[in-house]
Amino acid sequence: MSRNGPLALLFHALFIAFSVAPIAIVCAVAFTPEGYLSLPTRGLSLRWFRAIADNPDFVDAFWTSLWLGALSATLAIAVSVPSALALARYRFVGREALAAILQSPLMIPQVVFGIAFLRFFTETGLGGTFAGLVLGHVVIVMPFALRLVLTAATGLEREIEHAAISLGASAWRTFRRVTLPMILPGLASGWVLAFITSFDEVTMTVFIASPRTTTLPVRLFLYIQDNIDPLVAAVSAALIGLTVAAMVVLDRLYGLERLLVGEGRR
Amino acid sequence: MKATRSELAPYLLSAPAVLLFAVMLATPLAATALLSLHSFGMYKGIQDVYRLDNYRDIFSDSYFYEIFGRTFRLALIVTGLAIVIGAPEAHILNRMRKPWRGIFLLVVLGPLLISVVSRTLGWALLFGSTGLVNQGLQSLGLIAAPLQFMYSETGMVIALTHVLAPFMVISVWASLQRLDPQIENAAVSLGAPGATVLRRIVLPQVMPGVLSGSIIVFALAASAFATPAIIGGRRLKVVSTLVYDEFLNTLNWPLGAALAVLLVLANVAIIVGCNRLVERRYAEVFQ
Numbered sequence: 001m002s003r004n005g006p007l008a009l010l011f012h013a014l015f016i017a018f019s020v021a022p023i024a025i026v027c028a029v030a031f032t033p034e035g036y037l038s039l040p041t042r043g044l045s046l047r048w049f050r051a052i053a054d055n056p057d058f059v060d061a062f063w064t065s066l067w068l069g070a071l072s073a074t075l076a077i078a079v080s081v082p083s084a085l086a087l088a089r090y091r092f093v094g095r096e097a098l099a100a101i102l103q104s105p106l107m108i109p110q111v112v113f114g115i116a117f118l119r120f121f122t123e124t125g126l127g128g129t130f131a132g133l134v135l136g137h138v139v140i141v142m143p144f145a146l147r148l149v150l151t152a153a154t155g156l157e158r159e160i161e162h163a164a165i166s167l168g169a170s171a172w173r174t175f176r177r178v179t180l181p182m183i184l185p186g187l188a189s190g191w192v193l194a195f196i197t198s199f200d201e202v203t204m205t206v207f208i209a210s211p212r213t214t215t216l217p218v219r220l221f222l223y224i225q226d227n228i229d230p231l232v233a234a235v236s237a238a239l240i241g242l243t244v245a246a247m248v249v250l251d252r253l254y255g256l257e258r259l260l261v262g263e264g265r266r
Numbered sequence: 267m268k269a270t271r272s273e274l275a276p277y278l279l280s281a282p283a284v285l286l287f288a289v290m291l292a293t294p295l296a297a298t299a300l301l302s303l304h305s306f307g308m309y310k311g312i313q314d315v316y317r318l319d320n321y322r323d324i325f326s327d328s329y330f331y332e333i334f335g336r337t338f339r340l341a342l343i344v345t346g347l348a349i350v351i352g353a354p355e356a357h358i359l360n361r362m363r364k365p366w367r368g369i370f371l372l373v374v375l376g377p378l379l380i381s382v383v384s385r386t387l388g389w390a391l392l393f394g395s396t397g398l399v400n401q402g403l404q405s406l407g408l409i410a411a412p413l414q415f416m417y418s419e420t421g422m423v424i425a426l427t428h429v430l431a432p433f434m435v436i437s438v439w440a441s442l443q444r445l446d447p448q449i450e451n452a453a454v455s456l457g458a459p460g461a462t463v464l465r466r467i468v469l470p471q472v473m474p475g476v477l478s479g480s481i482i483v484f485a486l487a488a489s490a491f492a493t494p495a496i497i498g499g500r501r502l503k504v505v506s507t508l509v510y511d512e513f514l515n516t517l518n519w520p521l522g523a524a525l526a527v528l529l530v531l532a533n534v535a536i537i538v539g540c541n542r543l544v545e546r547r548y549a550e551v552f553q
């Protein structure tokens with residue numbers, strides 16, 4: 001395989017600078033000791049990170065996002081597992097249609113989900129409730145959860161299951177003691193990806209969150225629309241730190257390349 | 267008995283998902299389509315009528331043409347830029363050696379998992395408050411006076427390209443992985459210079475990847491919300507921020523729903539159209 005020339009490496013350096021610059025500046029500004037937006041030129045300070053703790057709005061929103069992400073990822077996985085098993089093991093009428101429908105949320109703009117759920121929840125009495133938020137998020141994160149569970153279920157060796165059944169295990173016991181442990185890595189990665197997707201979702205949530213159920217990205221978004229100060233930079237930097245931590249976990253668990261690009265290798 | 271059970275099994279297994287999607291996806295979306303036919307009066311609220319008035323209003327008002335025009339113009343420019351920077355980057359990454367390749371792939375794709383709001387805030391800081399972009403351009407002697415990036419289409423294009431370019435890298439990277447290196451080696455051993463190999467061997471084979479990446483980037487750029495809202499401000503609207511205004515400020519939900527329906531239709535038409543083109547033009551690559 002041929003090497004990259006100096007021009008290619010220069011292009012590469014510029015590309016990397018372009019992709020890292022906005023993330024780096026957020027983290028840099030978050031450590032400013034000044035009371036206004038600036039780069040930390042005279043020493044680093046944690047004052048703006050301490051300021052987050054004094055701002056209950058952001059803290060509450062963080063907990064809402066955390067619970068929302070955990071609940072919707074868990075529910076999405078719970079619904080995905082049986083569907084993934086159906087898609088992976090059976091050839092039935094409507095199989096392609098089912099696969100297409102379960103991936104369809106990816107085709108629909110988040111804004112459209114936002115207004116559709118806003119109207120739907122208002123009519124059904126779920127408007128502004130946490131339950132409504134969870135239901136909406138389950139639909140949006142389903143394709144991500146399903147994709148990874150499906151990959152795990154497709155690669156499964158059926159012989160071990162057949163052995164369990166021939167030894168007299170019930171269908172449920174076989175699922176719990178044999179199938180589930182084997183698809184667990186795919187299931188866990190699907191959960192983390194679904195969690196991150198839900199945790200970061202802003203466009204749909206901005207329509208259906210009430211002041212009491214506002215998530216962290218929505219709180220950030222609404223705050224930034226009014227004014228930008230070092231506080232939002234600190235909140236974003238903390239968020240970036242958490243995401244990077246989750247990314248490391250995901251990389252160890254499943255491989256980030258496999259997760260984002262898919263199984264393309266020969 | 268046994269046969270019927272195994273025939274029913276896939277339907278029973280997928281029943282929870284189908285039920286969830288019927289209630290939470292099909293119903294709200296169908297209701298939105300119906301909502302777009304209702305009328306709205308400042309004092310009467312939403313009227314349960316079924317007319318195409320909202321659509322007629324949209325098609326007869328140049329204000330809406332301007333916003334749809336801006337949305338799809340931005341999406342087109344962002345897609346073009348994503349091709350120009352994303353496709354070569356994927357190729358360069360693919361030619362890197364072992365540890366670097368994995369590390370830089372993470373650096374390039376990692377931002378996808380970071381909140382869009384945080385990434386856009388980064389651009390707002392670079393453009394506005396700290397003015398680092400203008401300082402950099404001025405010190406390089408590229409511009410004389412500071413440029414206005416915040417609240418401008420240029421700023422929106424730059425931030426959106428940053429947010430969406432990783433999708434192009436993913437798509438081209440995936441098609442590069444399917445490439446047979448022996449074909450490239452054969453061309454080199456037959457005396458083809460590097461540029462010819464790139465143009466005649468690599469490029470035709472990654473074209474489907476570039477096109478499917480373009481479809482993803484275009485669709486996401488045309489329906490982007492947070493980035494245009496923050497960088498564009500309240501004045502420079504795109505379709506999705508206009509829908510937001512109609513729903514949460516003006517409270518004209520039927521008009522907002524009609525705008526959303528048109529956005530989906532335009533998006534789907536473009537995606538399906540491009541997909542057809544890709545499949546027809548590059549049918550042999552997929553075999």
